[in-house]
Amino acid sequence: MxxxxxxxxxxxxxxxxxxxxxxxxxxxxxxxxxxxxxxxxxxxxxxxxxxxxxxxxxxxxxxxxxxxxxxxxxxxxxxxxxxxxxxxxxxxxxxxxxxxxxxxxxxxxxxxxxxxxDPVSDGVVYRQAAVCLTEDEFAVMVEEIERAVLARAGHAEGDGRTRRIVSLVVVPDGPRPEPGADPGPETGTGIGTGRPADQAGGS
Known part of the structure; x- marks a missing residue:
């Protein structure tokens, strides 16, 4: 298999x-x-x-x-x-x-x-954003996200800690631009439910 x-x-x-x-x-x-x-x-x-x-x-x-x-x-x-x-x-x-x-x-x-x-008090988050990045910038962003999650992995439940599932999905929104083409301005949007962005939580 x-x-x-x-x-x-x-x-x-x-x-x-x-x-x-x-x-x-x-x-x-x-x-x-x-x-x-x-x-x-x-x-x-x-x-x-x-x-x-x-x-x-x-x-x-x-x-x-x-x-x-x-x-x-x-x-x-x-x-x-x-x-x-x-x-x-x-x-x-x-x-x-x-x-x-x-x-x-x-x-x-x-x-x-x-x-x-209780999704609000439990900090449930499901959000989506769009960013325009070069291949190198994209690689750095993914590395930063993975490093942030891995740095917090390994804690056991208890002592005020709740086990949360963090999922990452990244999909190109259209074909790759031609070399040298202007990628346009960086944009971002977000939707979701949960605590304010400066508080922990996510799924």
């Missing part, structure tokens, strides 16, 4: 997103986080990810005569590698993005299903 097919399956992507940057979880804990996934389906896809080396067993303990395992993601195996990404066709990208969007919708639906969900 290719890296793309392995990681961009709808169920496997949700399992990996749940396990990223958190303590190891047992299958039972994953089922609590993802209650809409049938138990047999959950077990099957955990087995696929483990056999492929994407997940590893972090701990084992006996519980009522059975062995309960907790799993964590192997960071170096939890993303589509550059070579596999370069080999993806347009159809592959369409399928991957559809899977990503469906996973995002499922995360948002699961959040809204909580009785105490």
């Amino acid at each position: 290719s890296t793309t097919d392995l990681l961009l399956h709808p169920v496997r992507m949700r399992i990996l997103q749940t396990l990223f940057d958190t303590d190891p979880m047992t299958t039972a804990q994953l089922r609590d986080r993802l209650p809409d996934i049938a138990p047999a389906t959950m077990y099957r896809h955990i087995a696929v990810l483990t056999d492929a080396g994407v997940l590893e067993v972090a701990d084992e303990r006996r519980v009522r005569g059975t062995v309960e395992r907790s799993y964590r993601v192997r960071p170096e195996q939890g993303a589509v590698d550059p070579a596999a990404r370069a080999a993806m066709t347009r159809e592959d990208h369409q399928r991957a993005f559809t899977t990503f969007a469906a996973s995002l919708m499922a995360d948002f639906g699961r959040y809204l299903a909580h009785e105490d969900a």
Whole structure:
């Protein structure tokens, strides 16, 4: 199975997103986080990810005569590698993005299903902006965003910290300009709901 097919399956992507940057979880804990996934389906896809080396067993303990395992993601195996990404066709990208969007919708639906969900006070943010950048400026911007997120990853829940999902999508809005063409003025728009921009929060 290719890296793309392995990681961009709808169920496997949700399992990996749940396990990223958190303590190891047992299958039972994953089922609590993802209650809409049938138990047999959950077990099957955990087995696929483990056999492929994407997940590893972090701990084992006996519980009522059975062995309960907790799993964590192997960071170096939890993303589509550059070579596999370069080999993806347009159809592959369409399928991957559809899977990503469906996973995002499922995360948002699961959040809204909580009785105490309050998007404003919880700092839910969904915004869009447009910027005109050179290739170098664009690379710097993406690096700055990724660095800002990674610098805050690794904290455990508790002590006033809430686990939030931060998603990044960047899509060119039209064809590449001809070399030397005037890209026009930089623009930006934003829509969303949540706290003011100077406060934490996002999805």
